[in-house]
Amino acid sequence: DIQMTQSPSSLSASVGDRVTITCRASQSVSSYLNWYQQKPGKAPKLLIYATSTLQSGVPSRFSGSGSGTDFTLTISSLLPEDFATYYCQQSYSPLYTFGQGTKVEIK
């Protein structure tokens, strides 16, 4: 199975900060990398698919980049509603796998 590793596992940031989360795959997943946001007690929500395509309705302060094994999710200017846990997920293999998550907390 393809292992997905996110870093950091958690981070503290302030409103207005630029935040970058990294996701690394144990083997190439080409551009088949998706990002989800989850808030406490809620189901995850799709943010970005195929590395860099924003899901409809997702604000443009979110962006994704990368290819092969290394990917990033960037929030250009953090808003209060962005404090949540973020997960990457590969869909290169039909045996899908998620990263362990990155919790973005308020500093």
Added chain:
Amino acid sequence: EVQLVESGGGLVQPGGSLRLSCAASGFTFNRNAMTWVRQAPGKGLEWVSTISGSSTYNAASVKGRFTISRDNSKNTVYLQMNSLRADDTAVYYCVKERAIRGVIDFFDYWGQGTLVIVSS
């Protein structure tokens, strides 16, 4: 509006069985792969099983114990869970997949989840 409504969760003893159901509406059900994802208390997301057409895929942690199936006439996907263990305790989410050009797959809609507790 896409809706995914899970049911069937609850408390079950170790070694027992449970069947989860997910009733879907608001999209052409038989054209989409469907997936179950679980989340243990305080933990991250874990992909469990996917059904795409007549093909099924399972995580190693559930292979041989869980079976995913679907009834397109009822717009419903199921997860039959046998030989349940304590580490199967989790919220189980029903998830709709979207495929673009047949290769770009992602989870675009999630149900609210159903809690399964495996305990004596």
